[in-house]
Amino acid sequence: MILRIIVNIILAVNIFLYGMENDIYFDKVSYPICIALISISLSVYMLYIIKLKNKKILLGNILYMIIVTYLYPPSLVILTYMITEYIQVKGYKCRYILLFVYIMLSIKIGLNYNDIFIGIIASIFTYEIMRYEQKILKIEKINYDLKEKNYNIEERRKKENRIRHQNVEVVKIEERNMISQKLHDKIGHTLAGSIMQLEALKIVIVNDKEKGNEMLESIITNLRNGMDDIRQTLRKIKPDQSQVNINNLRLMLEDFSNKSNINTKLNIEGDLNEINLVYWKAIIECCSEILTNSMKYSNGELINIDISVLNKIVRLHIKDNGCYQGEIKKGMGLLGIEERIINLGGDIYFNNEDGFSNLIILKR
Numbered sequence: 001m002i003l004r005i006i007v008n009i010i011l012a013v014n015i016f017l018y019g020m021e022n023d024i025y026f027d028k029v030s031y032p033i034c035i036a037l038i039s040i041s042l043s044v045y046m047l048y049i050i051k052l053k054n055k056k057i058l059l060g061n062i063l064y065m066i067i068v069t070y071l072y073p074p075s076l077v078i079l080t081y082m083i084t085e086y087i088q089v090k091g092y093k094c095r096y097i098l099l100f101v102y103i104m105l106s107i108k109i110g111l112n113y114n115d116i117f118i119g120i121i122a123s124i125f126t127y128e129i130m131r132y133e134q135k136i137l138k139i140e141k142i143n144y145d146l147k148e149k150n151y152n153i154e155e156r157r158k159k160e161n162r163i164r165h166q167n168v169e170v171v172k173i174e175e176r177n178m179i180s181q182k183l184h185d186k187i188g189h190t191l192a193g194s195i196m197q198l199e200a201l202k203i204v205i206v207n208d209k210e211k212g213n214e215m216l217e218s219i220i221t222n223l224r225n226g227m228d229d230i231r232q233t234l235r236k237i238k239p240d241q242s243q244v245n246i247n248n249l250r251l252m253l254e255d256f257s258n259k260s261n262i263n264t265k266l267n268i269e270g271d272l273n274e275i276n277l278v279y280w281k282a283i284i285e286c287c288s289e290i291l292t293n294s295m296k297y298s299n300g301e302l303i304n305i306d307i308s309v310l311n312k313i314v315r316l317h318i319k320d321n322g323c324y325q326g327e328i329k330k331g332m333g334l335l336g337i338e339e340r341i342i343n344l345g346g347d348i349y350f351n352n353e354d355g356f357s358n359l360i361i362l363k364r
Helices: 002-021 031-052 055-071 072-089 094-108 113-207 209-237 241-260 277-297 332-343
Strands: 263-271 302-309 315-321 346-353 357-361
Touching: 031 055, 055 072, 072 094, 072 113, 072 315, 094 113, 113 209, 241 277, 277 302, 277 315, 277 332, 277 357, 332 346
Parallel strands: 263 302
Antiparallel strands: 302 315, 315 357, 346 357
């Protein structure tokens, strides 16, 4: 914008100086009037550049300059400059035709070659500035659209997380209601019946000890059966430890993907119940450390986690599709998981030939 204003001022000063040296063009109007007319046009043009940005104002100014050019022909240089900007704004492909017409008219009205050359340079310069500014505006628009899309994606993700959290809370409440109902059914009836029998036992045992002992045995049996029912109910409700651990791993992977924008894929083979708690703890800790390492150094977009329970080993393979540059440097994290796996009697291998790959073997 500033460059266009500077070019405009330079052209105006050149025309004013040209008019002072050549009085042959003042047969229609005087020199001061020409300066005033051109100054009005330049003021409108600067207002258009700085604030208004309205094509109709630019077109009106061009029509005004056509009249000024008729009265004072050297104004053709400024007129050509403005028309060049207008055809660029409208996207017309006729700037070479415009330059040709400008050169022909300039020669006809008797402009010297220096002024003709200045007009050509100004027009070309204006065209290049306008094209550069349009590219900047296009890039800014693309950047704005990308920010808006990212914002919408983030808002959608937050909404989905809220819905997921609400669903989890609903499931928890339903599970609590189910547990409380089952415990009430088992404990409530057993305790209520036993209390009633104990109240009766206080009266019966005074007069008939034998019958009182029978009632006491019945109460003990009822309480014992009640305890067995409670244990059985809790055993049914309690999930398998393998399910708890694999769900914890899935939650960790989901949280990692949300924070890092790196996709993760979990593949499972074999019976997870065969993995003991010590191994599960090691697997989850190793996954956490290796995922962080991949995010920092590998620049990948997808991380595959394969857990295989075979006849004699548990195999954990973590591999991304990134490009790990240079030799693998074992920092505190990698040295820590290597030491942990070796202490469990397992083996661990690192490779970066095709992405960052980690293979962990635990003996069953």
